[in-house]
Amino acid sequence: xxxxxxxxxxxVTQMGQEVILRCVPIxxxxxxxxxxxxxxQKVEFLVSFYNNEISEKSEIFDDQFSVERPDGSxxxxxxxxxxxxxxxxxxxxxNQEGAGFNEKLFFGSGTQLSVL
Amino acid sequence: DAKTxxxxxxxxxxxxxxxLPCNHSTISGTDYIHxxxxxxxxxxxxxxxxxxxxxxxxxxxLAIAEDRKSSTLILHxxxxxxxxxxxxxxxxxxxxxxxxxxxxxxxxxx
Numbered sequence: 001x002x003x004x005x006x007x008x009x010x011x012v013t014q015m016g017q018e019v020i021l022r023c024v025p026i027x028x029x030x031x032x033x034x035x036x037x038x039x040x041q042k043v044e045f046l047v048s049f050y051n052n053e054i055s056e057k058s059e060i061f062d063d064q065f066s067v068e069r070p071d072g073s074x075x076x077x078x079x080x081x082x083x084x085x086x087x088x089x090x091x092x093x094x095n096q097e098g099a100g101f102n103e104k105l106f107f108g109s110g111t112q113l114s115v116l
Numbered sequence: 117d118a119k120t121x122x123x124x125x126x127x128x129x130x131x132x133x134x135x136l137p138c139n140h141s142t143i144s145g146t147d148y149i150h151x152x153x154x155x156x157x158x159x160x161x162x163x164x165x166x167x168x169x170x171x172x173x174x175x176x177x178l179a180i181a182e183d184r185k186s187s188t189l190i191l192h193x194x195x196x197x198x199x200x201x202x203x204x205x206x207x208x209x210x211x212x213x214x215x216x217x218x219x220x221x222x223x224x225x226x
Contacts, residue, residue: 043160048212056212091159098212102148107159
């Protein structure tokens with residue numbers, strides 16, 4: 001079965017540094033998402049992206065966060081100035097029609113971000 | 117607010133059926149019911165979804181109550197690999213996002 005690929009699997013950064021998390025969604029998918037999970041807590045929605053625009057975002061997704069689809073295959077999440085509380089597992093996901101439309105979501109295996 | 121209620125944990129023996137309940141008493145007529153699971157150190161994985169009718173796929177079955185206020189995920193023969201946290205999620209037709217609750221942690225014993 002096709003997979004969503006995330007790199008790197010682990011990333012360590014210093015507080016205040018910029019970090020970019022990378023994802024390669026499944027090739028014919030049109031909707032892209034980022035979720036995160038702080039250790040021991042729930043999986044939380046961050047943002048959804050379609051047609052080169054953010055379609056929905058959560059309160060967590062403030063001005064420090066941005067997403068981009070720089071080419072036809074990659075989908076990135078940038079955190080401009082990382083904080084300790086940004087330490088979490090970040091999951092990329094994709095699907096063809098959008099999660100609310102009778103469609104399943106494919107998740108990657110995540111990038112563990114550690115902010116020191 | 118996930119708007120679903122699940123038991124915190126359940127246990128099963130290998131090869132036995134498992135019935136994972138979910139209460140969604142305030143569900144609207146257009147909300148789909150999705151189930152995902154998360155194996156240790158993995159991203160969430162789609163299991164099954166439905167709207168009104170019972171659904172079957174190669175992984176599981178989903179039984180939806182006639183009034184749609186509850187549903188049950190059925191694993192017909194649990195394996196050790198089925199040990200995971202199972203999430204029951206309501207998804208409205210007009211949103212893209214999944215709202216995860218705390219789920220049910222399923223332990224499977226040999």
